[in-house]
Amino acid sequence: DAGVIQSPRHEVTEMGQEVTLRCKPISGHDYLFWYRQTMMRGLELLIYFNNNVPIDDSGMPEDRFSAKMPNASFSTLKIQPSEPRDSAVYFCASNRGTAPGETQYFGPGTRLLVL
Amino acid sequence: SQQGEEDPQALSIQEGENATMNCSYKTSINNLQWYRQNSGRGLVHLILIRSNEREKHSGRLRVTLDTSKKSSSLLITASRAADTASYFCATDDDSGYALNFGKGTSLLVTP
Numbered sequence: 001d002a003g004v005i006q007s008p009r010h011e012v013t014e015m016g017q018e019v020t021l022r023c024k025p026i027s028g029h030d031y032l033f034w035y036r037q038t039m040m041r042g043l044e045l046l047i048y049f050n051n052n053v054p055i056d057d058s059g060m061p062e063d064r065f066s067a068k069m070p071n072a073s074f075s076t077l078k079i080q081p082s083e084p085r086d087s088a089v090y091f092c093a094s095n096r097g098t099a100p101g102e103t104q105y106f107g108p109g110t111r112l113l114v115l
Numbered sequence: 116s117q118q119g120e121e122d123p124q125a126l127s128i129q130e131g132e133n134a135t136m137n138c139s140y141k142t143s144i145n146n147l148q149w150y151r152q153n154s155g156r157g158l159v160h161l162i163l164i165r166s167n168e169r170e171k172h173s174g175r176l177r178v179t180l181d182t183s184k185k186s187s188s189l190l191i192t193a194s195r196a197a198d199t200a201s202y203f204c205a206t207d208d209d210s211g212y213a214l215n216f217g218k219g220t221s222l223l224v225t226p
Contacts (some may be wrong), residue, residue, distance in 0.1 A: 100211025106157035
């Protein structure tokens with residue numbers, strides 16, 4: 001299995017631009033999680049999906065952030081407009097969700113820099 | 116929201132020594148997990164310990180869990196330079212399906 005795939009791996013953009021991050025979960029995994037990692041705040045859960053349906057988006061910082069999962073093999077996290085404080089590493093993770101607190105499998109992350 | 120809190124924030128040891136990291140959390144859990152993150156990479160699951168377990172081993176890893184103190188420890192024995200990474204504890208949240216991560220312990224193992 002290829003594992004969780006994220007693209008792009010690096011993104012540099014200017015303030016005000018739209019940024020779209022992409023994730024392909026492991027096949028057969030029903031849960032997909034988006035995290036943001038910064039030095040100051042550590043690893044924060046932004047949103048997670050079960051069977052393509054958003055379950056908890058309470059971690060999404062602002063209306064500038066939106067996430068979708070149009071099908072079981074693809075999810076996007078969009079920031080519009082982007083701001084310098086959005087600079088972080090964004091991780092996608094997935095699992096089967098067969099039991100509470102199940103192991104999550106992480107992608108390599110997208111390193112975002114907003115100038 | 117973050118629940119786990121690792122201690123120390125940074126740890127530097129020499130190859131062959133043991134490394135111990137601690138994690139404290141606030142609310143009741145179903146299980147607790149430890150993950151490793153190498154520089155510039157995603158997190159990798161190391162070990163899971165359930166709330167009814169007190170100790171678990173996996174290779175050179177030993178994890179303990181004390182639910183009365185809401186704390187866990189990760190021991191890496193006979194450390195190697197390749198163990199250099201950040202280590203995170205994670206606990207399940209109220210829904211049971213999401214995880215709350217601490218800020219991690221940065222471990223440096225020098226040859």
